[in-house]
Amino acid sequence: MRDMDSTARALGDLLAYHEQTRAPKVISCRPLTGGYSRVMTHAVVAWPDGVEQALVLRSDPPPEEIVYKTDRVTEWNVLRALTKAAAVAMPPALYFDDGSRLGAPTIVLGCCDGPSLQAASMDEAAELDSYAEQVADTLAGIHNVDLGLLDGSLSPPDDWESYVNGLIDEWALAERAHPESVPVLRYLSAWLRAHRPEPMNMVLVHGDFQASNLLVKDGLQAIDWEFAHVGDPREDLGWFSLFSASISAPNLYARDPEGFLARYRARTGASPEAVNQATVGYFSVVAATRVYLSILQSAAAMAEGKAQGVMLTYNLNACALGNFNWLSICQSLEGAL
Amino acid sequence: MITLPTTEQIILDCRRELLDTVLPAVSDPAVRVTVEMMENVLRNVATRCAHEIAWMAEETEVMMAFAAEVAEVTANEALLRAIEEAKLGRSASLDLDDVRRDYSLAGEALSCAIEASFEVNDDALLRRAVEILQERNAREQEVKGEWAMIGRG
Numbered sequence: 349m350r351d352m353d354s355t356a357r358a359l360g361d362l363l364a365y366h367e368q369t370r371a372p373k374v375i376s377c378r379p380l381t382g383g384y385s386r387v388m389t390h391a392v393v394a395w396p397d398g399v400e401q402a403l404v405l406r407s408d409p410p411p412e413e414i415v416y417k418t419d420r421v422t423e424w425n426v427l428r429a430l431t432k433a434a435a436v437a438m439p440p441a442l443y444f445d446d447g448s449r450l451g452a453p454t455i456v457l458g459c460c461d462g463p464s465l466q467a468a469s470m471d472e473a474a475e476l477d478s479y480a481e482q483v484a485d486t487l488a489g490i491h492n493v494d495l496g497l498l499d500g501s502l503s504p505p506d507d508w509e510s511y512v513n514g515l516i517d518e519w520a521l522a523e524r525a526h527p528e529s530v531p532v533l534r535y536l537s538a539w540l541r542a543h544r545p546e547p548m549n550m551v552l553v554h555g556d557f558q559a560s561n562l563l564v565k566d567g568l569q570a571i572d573w574e575f576a577h578v579g580d581p582r583e584d585l586g587w588f589s590l591f592s593a594s595i596s597a598p599n600l601y602a603r604d605p606e607g608f609l610a611r612y613r614a615r616t617g618a619s620p621e622a623v624n625q626a627t628v629g630y631f632s633v634v635a636a637t638r639v640y641l642s643i644l645q646s647a648a649a650m651a652e653g654k655a656q657g658v659m660l661t662y663n664l665n666a667c668a669l670g671n672f673n674w675l676s677i678c679q680s681l682e683g684a685l
Numbered sequence: 686m687i688t689l690p691t692t693e694q695i696i697l698d699c700r701r702e703l704l705d706t707v708l709p710a711v712s713d714p715a716v717r718v719t720v721e722m723m724e725n726v727l728r729n730v731a732t733r734c735a736h737e738i739a740w741m742a743e744e745t746e747v748m749m750a751f752a753a754e755v756a757e758v759t760a761n762e763a764l765l766r767a768i769e770e771a772k773l774g775r776s777a778s779l780d781l782d783d784v785r786r787d788y789s790l791a792g793e794a795l796s797c798a799i800e801a802s803f804e805v806n807d808d809a810l811l812r813r814a815v816e817i818l819q820e821r822n823a824r825e826q827e828v829k830g831e832w833a834m835i836g837r838g
Contacts, residue, residue, distance in 0.1 A: 350715070379715045381836045466837070528785070529792025531748075531799060532818050538803040560837050596833055662722040665729065665832040668825035675818055 350387070352377040358450045359391055359405065366443055370396050380404065385416040385574060387452070390459065402459035404439065408452040413657040416642040418574040420444075420453035425501035426576045427455065433497040436490055438570045439563075462565030466597045469559065480600040483559075483588070484608050486568045488615035491551040491581045498552065504578040508547035511579060515634050516540040522641045527648050532671045536633060539678045543685040545627040548618065550578050555638065557584040558591035559600065575638050582623060585612070586631030590677075594669060626684040633674045640670050693735040700727040718836035725832060732828045738779060740824050741788040744817075751817055752794035755810055761801035767794040 356377040364371040372393035380388035389405040408420055427441035443456040462468075469479055495504060505511035520537035523530050554561075555575025563569040592599040601608055605625050613623055643663045649655035690698070703724055711717050749771060756764050771790035776783040795817065802810035 379713075381714045381718050523796070528789040529796055531792050531796040532822065534796035535799045535814065535818060538800055542803060560834075595837075658719055658722045658726055661726045661729075662835075665725070665829045666834075668822075668829040669832065672822045672826055675815065675822060679815065 350379055350389075352379070352389075355389055355405070355450065356391070358445075359393075359403075359456070362443060362445050362449045362456070363393065365449075372396070372401070375400065385409075385414075385418070385572075402461065403442070404457045404459045405450070405454050406457065407450060407454040408447075409657075410452075412655050413659065414655075415646045415657075415660050415663055416574065416639065417645070418642075420455060420574075421446075422501065423574045423576070424455050426498065426573055427457070429497060429499040429501050430493070430573075432499075433493075435493045435497050436570060437486065437567055438573075457571075460563045460565045460569045460571070462563045462569070464560045465562040465564055465568060465600075466559035466595060468564045469600060470597050474598070476598050476600060476603060479564075480603060480608055481611060482568050483562065483600055484611040485615060486562065486570060487554075487557060487581075487584055487588070488612050490554055490557075490570065490584070491616055493552045495550075495552060495578060498578075502552070502576065502578050504550055508550060508580065511550070512544065512547075512634065513541070515579075515637050516544075518637050518641060522644060526644055527651055530644070530671075532675055536674055536678065540630070540634060543630065543678075543681065545582075545630055545685060546622055548580055548582065548622050551581045553577050553579040553581065553583050555579075555583070555587075557588050559588075559595065559597060580631065580634075581616070581618070582627055582631035583635035585609075585623065585628045586633070587635040589628050590632035590636065590673065594673070626681055629677050629681050630685055633677055636670055636674065640667060643667055691735070693731045696727050696731040696734065700724055700731070703727070714836075721835045725830075725835065728830050729828050732830065736824075736827075738781060738784050741784050744821060744824075745784075745788050745791040747817055747820070748791040748795040751813060752791070752798040754813075755798035755801050758807065758810065759801040759805050761797065761804070764794065764797040764801045767797040770794075 356374045359377065360371070360374045363374070372395040375392045375394050377389055377391045380390045387407045387409050389407070391403045391405060392400055393403060394400050408414065424441060424444045427438075430436050430438060431440045439460045440458040441455060442458060445454045445456070447453045465479060465483070468474060469476060505514075516537055519533045519540070523533040523537075553576065554570060554573060555577055556572055557570070561570065561572040563571060589601040589605070592601045605628075609623055609625065609628065612618065613620065643660075643666060646655050646660045647664060647667075650660055703720060708717065708720050711720055749768070752764060752768050752771075755761070756768055767790075771787070771794045774790045775787055778784070795814070799811075799814045802814055
C-alpha cells in the first residue's frame with residue numbers, strides 16, 4: 349500500500365518551493381484508482397486565504413512495474429503549453445517534480461471533479477447523442493490546435509509518408525525484436541502497407557482519446573496526455589472508435605458513425621475522402637501501435653525477469669483482444685480501401 | 686507425481702478463495718482493483734495450463750504445413766531460412782519450454798510465409814493465412830475469457 353503521509357509531506361515541500369510565502373497546507377491525500385499507466389493521487393490543499401483546492405498528482409510507477417513507457421517531462425511540457433495557451437478544455441497543469449521530492453517524476457494538475465464520459469454515458473438518463481457531438485467537437489478542437497502553441501514540446505515528423513510508414517513498420521520491427529513470434533503483427537504490418545489511405549495534414553494527436561480519458565464538466569475535459577504527439581488526426585478517431593467498441597459503456601461512435609464524422613469534418617475542414625468510416629477503421633489499427641507495443645515490451649521484460657506486477661499480465665488480455673479485433677477490421681475493410 | 690486435482694482445478698480454487706475470502710476483507714480501492722486483476726489472471730492461467738501444450742503442438746503442425754505450401758509457390762529466401770531453422774530447432778520434448786520454442790519458430794515461419802504471400806499478392810494463400818491467424822486468435826480469446834478493464838472508467 350502507498351504511504352499517503354509521505355506523499356502529503358513531499359507535496360507540501362513542492363508547493364512551498366513553488367509558492368514560497370503563500371504556500372498552501374496539504375489537508376489530505378488519497379490514492380486514485382482508474383488509471384492504468386501512472387500512479388494517481390488526489391490531494392486537497394488549503395491556501396492562506398482559506399480557499400481549498402483539489403489537486404491530482406500523476407506520477408511514474410516504480411520502474412519494474414511500468415507497463416507504458418512514456419516521458420513525464422514531455423507530457424508536462426505539452427500540458428504546460430496547452431494550459432498556457434488555453435487551447436483545449438482540460439485540467440490545468442500546475443507544477444512538476446522531477447522526482448527529487450515525490451520520489452518519481454510527477455505532474456500536479458488541477459482536479460476536475462466530473463465523472464468520466466464512460467461512467468456518465470452509462471447513466472440511463474444520459475443524452476448520448478449530445479455526448480457524441482461533444483466528443484466530435486472536443487476532438488476537432490484538439491486537432492485544430494495551432495502547433496506553434498506547443499512551444500516546441502513535441503517534434504513534428506518530417507512528412508506524412510515517412511511518419512505513417514514508420515508506424516506501420518513498428519508492428520513488424522517490434523515483433524522481430526520480441527522474444528516470441530506474433531504472426532498477426534507481421535500480417536497487420538504487411539496489410540497496412542498494402543492499403544494506405546490518402547495523406548492528411550499533421551496535427552496535435554491526443555494519442556489515447558477514449559471515453560475514460562474525457563471528464564464531463566463544463567463540456568468535456570481531456571486528460572491523460574502521455575501519448576500526445578504530432579501525427580495523423582485519424583489516429584485519434586480510429587482509437588476512439590476501437591476503444592468505444594471494446595468497453596461496456598454505450599458506443600458513442602457506432603451509434604451514428606456518419607453523423608459523428610460529418611460533424612468532425614465540418615469543424616476541421618477535413619474531406620470525406622480523407623475522413624470516412626474506412627479510413628477511421630484503418631487508423632484504428634495504426635493508432636494502436638504505441639499502447640500495444642508498450643504492453644508487448646513489458647511482457648518481454650517480465651519474461652526476462654526485469655519487470656513484474658499483475659497489471660502487466662492482466663494487460664496481456666488487451667493484446668489478445670487487439671489481435672482479434674484488428675484482424676477482423678482488416679478483413680472488413682478489404683475492398684473499401 | 687500427484688495429478689489430481691488438476692493444475693487447472695487448483696488454480697481455479699485459489700481464484701475462488703481470493704474472491705470469497707480475500708476480496709471481502711479488502712477495503713483499499715486500489716488493492717481491490719489489484720485483487721480483481723489477480724482473479725482475472727488466474728482464470729487466464731487456468732485455461733492456459735489445461736490446454737497450451739496441445740494447442741501449440743497442433744498449431745505448430747498447421748503453421749509449418751502452410752509455410753511449406755507458400756515456400757513451394759514463392760521460393761522466398763527468408764521463408765526457406767525460417768522453415769529450415771524451425772526444423773533444425775525442433776525438439777521431441779513435451780516440456781512446456783521446448784514446445785513453446787518450437788511454436789515460436791513455427792510462428793516465425795508463418796510470419797515469413799504471410800509476407801511472401803503479400804509480396805506475390807496471392808489471394809488464396811492470404812485467405813488461408815487469415816484462417817490460421819483466426820484459429821490462433823480464437824484460442825487467445827478462450828484464454829482471455831470475459832475481460833473488462835477493471836477499475837477503469
